Amino acid sequence: MMEQQNTNQSLFDRVGHESLADAVVRQVEDLIASGILKQGKRLPSERELSEALGVSRPKLREALQILEDRGLVVTRHGEGTFVSALTGQAMLPALISLYGRHEPAFMDYLEYRREQEGFAARLAADRATSADKERITDILEKMVTAFEAGDNEASRQADFALHAAIVDASQNATLIHMMASIFELTQQSVFYNRDFLRTIDGTGRILLDQHLELGNAVIEGEPARAKRAAKEHIDFVEKSFRVGLERQRREVMSNKRRLLSS
Structure with missing residues (x-):
């Protein structure tokens, strides 16, 4: 509980007395607008928020309303209280399923990600704070540990x-x-089957090296290198x-030839 309180106190600033409810609203809005509080994120309890902000519970409830x-x-x-779903689903399940069966659409998805992640990596290498770099360093360490232990699920989580x-470090x-x-x-296998990617490079070493290069480029503040790695x-x-x-096409053709020759 002490760790949770410390986190809350560092996330929220104590407010003055000019307009308590408005001051609380402004802080939460700033955290949401900046992407620190993302959709679905649960806010601390009323008691924790009240103590962190230095306001009474009635004023806090007024702000939350x-x-x-x-x-x-x-x-x-x-x-509890959660940040609303502000951006919604990028695609509904039916469209996600369609992408999985439609090669051109999937390639469009990858094209979008290539540009956006390259952009994000370039900005992150230029703007990452010491806290961002510590976070990325910690993830890279977990990624290496998971790889050495052969823990595919831990590798997957570290990847995402x-x-x-x-x-986030792009600011x-x-x-x-x-x-x-x-x-x-x-995170859905339709779009990113990590287990399949591992079969391409045999052990997952290529994926690990790519992620290490990307993360270290950001940590070392090299925008062009980070964009290229992404x-x-x-x-x-x-x-x-x-x-x-x-591979799938070859298997289909081979099976057809076998049927004709039998």
Whole structure:
């Protein structure tokens, strides 16, 4: 609990007495607009928020009601207050499924990611704070540990965490919100079958090296290198996807030949 309180106190600033509710609203709005508080994020409890902000609970409730009226937060009875789904789903399940069956659409998705992640990596290498770099360093260490242990699930989680951390380090609020929605799709095997990618390079070593290069380029503050690393990673995903399709086509043709010869 002490760790949670310290986190809350560093996230929120104590407010003055000019207009307590408005001051609280402004702080939460700033955190949402900047991408620090993302959609679905649960806010601290009333008690924790009240102590961190230095306001009474009635004033805090007044502020939360204003935020809810503006559609920025939603309160669920018995669960707490959460940041609203502000960007929504980038695609509905039916369209996601269609992308998985439609090669040109999937290639468009990769093209979009290549440009956006290259842009994010370049900005991150130029703008990352010491806290951003510590976060990325920690993720890279977890990634190496997972690889050495052969823990595919931990590798997968570190993979997604690294991409999200780099986008956050770009300090571009619009990019942060839009890519958060895209990353929800990325975690679905239709868009990013990490296990399949590992079969292309045999052990997953290529993926690890690509992520290490990307993360270290950001940490070392080299924008051009970071942008290049991000794009080369997506190029590898695209190449792997094409290899997979070609394998499937060869298997189909081989099975047809076998049927004719039997």
